[in-house]
Amino acid sequence: MPVSYIEAIRTGLAEEMRRDERVYLIGEDIGIDGGAFKATQGLIEEFGPQRVIDSPLAEGIIVSSSIGAAMIGMRPVAEIQFVDFITPAMDAITQQAAKLRYRSAGTQTCPLTVRVCYGGGTGGGLYHSQTNTTWFAHEPGLIVVAPATVADAKGMLKASIRQDDPVLYFEHKRLYRTIKEDLPDGDDFIADLFHAAVRREGKDATLVTYGYMLQVALQSAEKVEQETGATIEVIDLRVLNPLDRDTILDSVAKTSRLCILQEDHRTLGIGSEISAIVAEDAFDCLDAPILRVAAPDVPAIPAAEPMEQFYMPNVEKTCAALHKLLQY
Amino acid sequence: MPVSYIEAIRTGLAEEMRRDERVYLIGEDIGIDGGAFKATQGLIEEFGPQRVIDSPLAEGIIVSSSIGAAMIGMRPVAEIQFVDFITPAMDAITQQAAKLRYRSAGTQTCPLTVRVCYGGGTGGGLYHSQTNTTWFAHEPGLIVVAPATVADAKGMLKASIRQDDPVLYFEHKRLYRTIKEDLPDGDDFIADLFHAAVRREGKDATLVTYGYMLQVALQSAEKVEQETGATIEVIDLRVLNPLDRDTILDSVAKTSRLCILQEDHRTLGIGSEISAIVAEDAFDCLDAPILRVAAPDVPAIPAAEPMEQFYMPNVEKTCAALHKLLQY
């Protein structure tokens, strides 16, 4: 039976909690209420309030207490209800979690997972739609993942919990209930945490993306092929830090053309680094400029629909860029 | 008489405070002690503790109170003693200051200046050496500047204070007392806040940088010219957000080769965006890959000298990249 992205998260959490007593959850409204989006629904009933902690309203201590607990052997999964509210945990994440292993020369570590709900296109407005992946993808010491499929939602979450590093797991709210997939049975289903995935093979151009935009990328690739016959290779980054250079470079070596699609605004989005990697390490392969389809450089996604639509990258904008790229 | 970078900051502050009663300073240890690096020395004596406020140890309220004060007409200049400690102000800067004008459709604004001391190479170790410019250069709504010369230290600070937007002014601690310049007299000396500057003309390659690394860039350009006769155009970004695309693109149009030099670690440093801009908008001009000379992707600069030196970009590494670029 096909399951949704959010069900995959929920069962992933439950399986890991059953498997390992050291796994516990902490966050705002994750207990009795089952989470703002119901990702943790039913878990407090099964595991009790000791392992599903409705925390005080303070993202800083949600993450920093998890660091401490992880240091002495627990496997905390902290939830940030909306990435728009991750700023109080900025020190905990970038100065503590990212640097603890380094500053102790490997003698103190914090294997924690921070589940971060992000993304726009649902009318949430300025403070319920942000992306903010750059802040963390820029920080060595953190693993940052952004599953774009149901299988990854589950498999990468389980892998994150078992990984001996702090992992930020970015889950896109618009995927929660819009995609469904059949999943392999059993709780040993662990996804790779280190590589990008080719979601669609192609030879005429490479389209790199992550998160909800994978949907847009696949549709755009389909549409362009119908219109022009050109095949577009679609790469789902999956991991935003540390980036898998190989998969991207290999694809560009084949296609000679690169377009990056990101929901985030243009400047210093993840796409900038992808572009820089390719311009540095695969320049000779390139037959055209590296294009970016991205949101405009404005502070956040406005609530009113006309502006939200203006803001969001979509199939139309992506196809236009791909056409331009192919015709170059 | 030549003045130092830090004297330029100090006199810039004093002149603006004399000119405009609404300008006040707030930060840790900026009063009686004159600041951790003595940038504000003597100012409390001249302007009193009402306008030179030794704040409680809380970067969040240092910035957020400044936002409120700016909203009703004051011109606060907040100091962050070390950028390593800017995280408590992350919400204030990125969610409040950067978005206030936008979220109020221009009816509420916060013209404040945040002076941020940053940079490594002085043995300060993990938490007294960071750069962290990316977090803010990624945020539309903020102006981010990083003066690399004494004239800019003064002129851009004064311009920032007068600018009707929130400005993050990144001052590199290693420049404070290592560079001196003669400055024009008078207090009407305002520097442009929007354009990069060509610090050295050249025709064979473009080297883009900012902050302390301008020193390294100029020395490297000199050395490469002596060694090969090739001339390197050196661009000082000056402004990290919003980026001045023109100056860079014009230079690459002329030189066809681009190298970026940044003190920050490689991934998603400012250089990624520069590279992406050029790979997107000046691809046809390029005769070689875009190279980046940057620190390795580790969490921060270690204290011990051998590792610090391994970490820091320097003339040797830059020249090696330039040679590679020129020979391509």
Add this chain to the structure above:
Amino acid sequence: MATKVKESAAVATTSSKNGGSLISDDKLKQLYATMLKCRLMEEKALGLKKMARFKGNYYAAVGQEAAVVGAAIDLRPEDAVAPSHRDFITNFVKGVPLDAMFSQLYGRVTSPDKGRCAPAHCGYAPLNIITPSSTIAAQLNIGTGIALANKMLKNDNIVVAFSGDGSTSLGFWHEALNFSAVHDLPIIFVCQNNLWAESVPIRLQTKVEDISLKAQAYGFPGITVDGNDVVAMYRVAHEAIQRARSGGGPTLIEAKTYRWYGHSSIDPAKYRAPEEVEAWKTKDPIAAMERYLTQRNLFTPAWKQQMIESFGKELDEAVDFAEKSPQVEPIECLDHVYSFDIRGRELDRKTRAPKYQK
């Protein structure tokens, strides 16, 4: 510094520690009328929401009107208000036109923020109401800065900053209160303790029973008030405002109250016992004030009915205004990023010269 906790509200209209005057009959009626209108407005908004006439999430303060009205009714235009997500009605109390408020719900071009924020996040520059972000407690810190500037500018304007019980757990809350104390700032922190932060009960937020106690950590007065007693609320706020205006520094007012509905318009609030909700509904601040006014012969059902009708008409007109107001243009997404225009920069990426200049 003396710290008062749980001053009884019963004596509020007849005495005042600091010797303030009795509350006039007109003021009592105004308090009632304002609460009633807030209630009508929010029920209207919720009705529209249910019919999906506007988008986004709404956070109703129904049940909490006394706390907001009592605290904000006497503010001057120059005084600033720092609202939280649940304080849409502070706009009305302070005098924002209904047209603007309903345009906010609808996200139209006539809204104060031209369609940018979520419906309940309403601010209004002409009356010094900070346009809220969603970050819990952030408004307190910005409010603190306004209070600092007021002090520097030597005017007697004050700031009233609203927050909820949940907000007290955040570092921002602490930094704002501590800073205000150190600088004796003219600011009143009104914490509406409605016992829940979304689904989290107060006992998981803090170990203390009375949030007002927390003021002791900062060295200024904290007081717990029956937040459903508008007269008590008014009295206490009045004293705090006077203190602030005259340089006496900050006050923390804890208003114990309750929200009748879910956290937001999509929350069925199943985490609360129905009995708890019912018990609190019997403490309806508006009904209580109605009884009080009736005792004092200040109330007639006709007066109420007339208000309901005439204000109902005003609301209908505001809804009509909002619904007929144009949508924002898509391209306005690019406006108000900086003090200079970025349309050129974003739209025509081949025109490389930035359109802005100093």
Add this chain to the structure above:
Amino acid sequence: MATKVKESAAVATTSSKNGGSLISDDKLKQLYATMLKCRLMEEKALGLKKMARFKGNYYAAVGQEAAVVGAAIDLRPEDAVAPSHRDFITNFVKGVPLDAMFSQLYGRVTSPDKGRCAPAHCGYAPLNIITPSSTIAAQLNIGTGIALANKMLKNDNIVVAFSGDGSTSLGFWHEALNFSAVHDLPIIFVCQNNLWAESVPIRLQTKVEDISLKAQAYGFPGITVDGNDVVAMYRVAHEAIQRARSGGGPTLIEAKTYRWYGHSSIDPAKYRAPEEVEAWKTKDPIAAMERYLTQRNLFTPAWKQQMIESFGKELDEAVDFAEKSPQVEPIECLDHVYSFDIRGRELDRKTRAPKYQK
């Protein structure tokens, strides 16, 4: 919950509210000896610093030894310590080898962090001492998490988390204390109020006189102790530790004390009046304990002299060890970023395949 403020230290050795036993003579001598050694160690470090024998900034706790020693002397190896920048000596008190500590100052390969952190920022995994960041108060929050885990794991290990007066202004401080309270965690917050945060006097930090009062906001005991009276400090810490171990929850201990020297080794501390410094030097915790032991016939100058000499030798050996220890290799800069190696990834950018795998 009862909150104690300013318990007198005078009665500390002869009575205990909770009926604890008297402090043994051996313990009294140990307290003295440990303080003395801490002092000798830091004076040694400062001497080396003055001669530029190691790099970076050092933050001496000279004058504050009683607070640290009294709080940490009885901790078990499994108990965690969360030190601030000024608590280098907690390492010694907890039993970290001198070789490791001096290697830390010198940033050598033999240091616990292999040369990464600033000299005073010493942690030690085998004894559960958190390697500090510089972010003020951050150690409290991590310590809180360790306490949470201890509670979950149902062991009776506790956490002692150190911070200074300046740290109390930060939101982190507040979030840690509040969270610890809500979950009744086994943690003791020792706030060393040395009246200054760098150049900022306590009156610009907070409006209250006693930081211990702030515990009231969280609903657990706060107590002010003479932080220069090691016996009082020991007694109070002992009680707090017992409470924490037995599930009684957190305690805030404010130790009023003073740092003799500048904020760090580069700070001449001109912002303080020389008289203030002199007055506090007369309250030297070590001299005070010496007098106390003398009264009790537990002290002889010969004993002290012998300690100075033998510990002096130990120190010299540790310095020697550190100075002879190798520098870290430059390339070690690339180690300990992740649980997997990144050398390959960084060094040979043409070898694209990441060297790591799951």
